[in-house]
Amino acid sequence: MRRALGRWHRAHGRHDLPWRLTRDPYAVLVSEVMLQQTQVARVRPRYEAWLARWPDAASLTRAPRAAVIRAWSGLGYNRRAVNLWRAAAESLERFGAVPADERELRALPGVGPYTAAAVACFAGGRRTAALDTNVARVTARALLGEAVAPTLPNARLRAVATDWLPSRGARDHQLAVMDLGALVCRASAPACGECPLAGECAWLAAGRPAPPEPPAKAPAAPFPLTARFARGRIVAMLAEGAPLRTEEIVARLPARHRPHCERYLDALARDGLAAPREGRWELAGEGAAQGTSSMASPKL
Ligand code: SF4
Structure with missing residues (x-):
């Protein structure tokens, strides 16, 4: 394989x-x-x-x-x-x-x-499995005969993906698995007819059994309604350069987000993205001199 x-x-x-x-x-x-x-x-x-x-x-x-x-x-x-x-x-x-x-x-x-x-x-050529969604899906299907990776305990998937890595050339092998997942063994409509693993693939050999029904989830809120959207908008405003008072930021947010503006600003400050200075908000580190910023940064 x-x-x-x-x-x-x-x-x-x-x-x-x-x-x-x-x-x-x-x-x-x-x-x-x-x-x-x-x-x-x-x-x-x-x-x-x-x-x-x-x-x-x-x-x-x-x-x-x-x-x-x-x-x-x-x-x-x-x-x-x-x-x-x-x-x-x-x-x-x-x-x-x-x-x-x-x-x-x-x-x-x-x-x-x-x-x-x-x-x-x-970078280091180390023999270690990097389980992104593509690697997880190919490993689950080809080696374990499972339709989708999330039904598997992660430790088992990791062990199998690690075993599959060659003792030399782990980097090339892992890139190949990633690319196969992105280009051929796609999440929906895998192109098994074009796959180099088709002769050995456990999921294909089992007749491509359907995955178990995922648990029902409440539909996600549209992105513009989320706090993440509003925080992104605030960062974009501050990235324009001029420090802004809270009221100015509130006025530029969509109406539904305005009551939550203080909370968004607090979260941005905690994340090290925004900072208050002299009654206005700006990007964290705005105006810091080159070479003075990072070593003095708080440790996470
Ligand atoms: S044969 Fe099909 S399911 Fe198996 S690894 Fe290839 S593309 Fe994926």
Whole structure:
């Protein structure tokens, strides 16, 4: 299965993704944090612009936090920008550089099990399973005969995905599994007729049994009605540059969010995204001098 997957990947893999052309742990960390909740097509130009502006952890660390938040604008989940900036500073402080060791990566702000494993594998070549949704789905179907990954205990899935990694070439194998999940073994309508694993796939051999019915969930609120939308709007207002009084922010929010503005601002302050100064709100770190911002930042 590994050999068939490798052959398919050499011919069809997404080899031109810019974060695949580097083994620099900092650059891979930037890409993985951006990709956490944002699609590849949107991340690609933003990743390239980010690396052109801040090519290493030291240059990012020297940037004022407000500049980093502003550069993240439009990617969503702005807290990721602050965490990335803090992670770069803590890496330099504790390890001298962004590490490729999974345990050291886990100690950094905003770096969870998936991101740590992905950086360790893609930058460091370590044999560790990075279980994103694509890897989880392919592993569950091909090796366990399960239609969807969430029905499986994560520890079992991780153990199986780890066993599947070759002792040499774990990086290439994991990228191949990811690409297969993205391009062929899609969540809906998997293209089994084009799949290099079709001859061995446990789920296909079992006749592609339907997954169990997921538990009924209340429909999610439309995005413009959520607190996340309102907080994003506030960050976008502050990113324009001029400090704003609370009343000015309230006036620019959609009516349904106005009564909650104070709560949103408190949450943004807690997340290190906004700060009050002289009766007005601004992006956290606004006006901080280059080179003075990160090492003095509070530890998460
Ligand atoms: S044969 Fe079908 S279900 Fe199995 S891994 Fe390939 S695409 Fe996925």
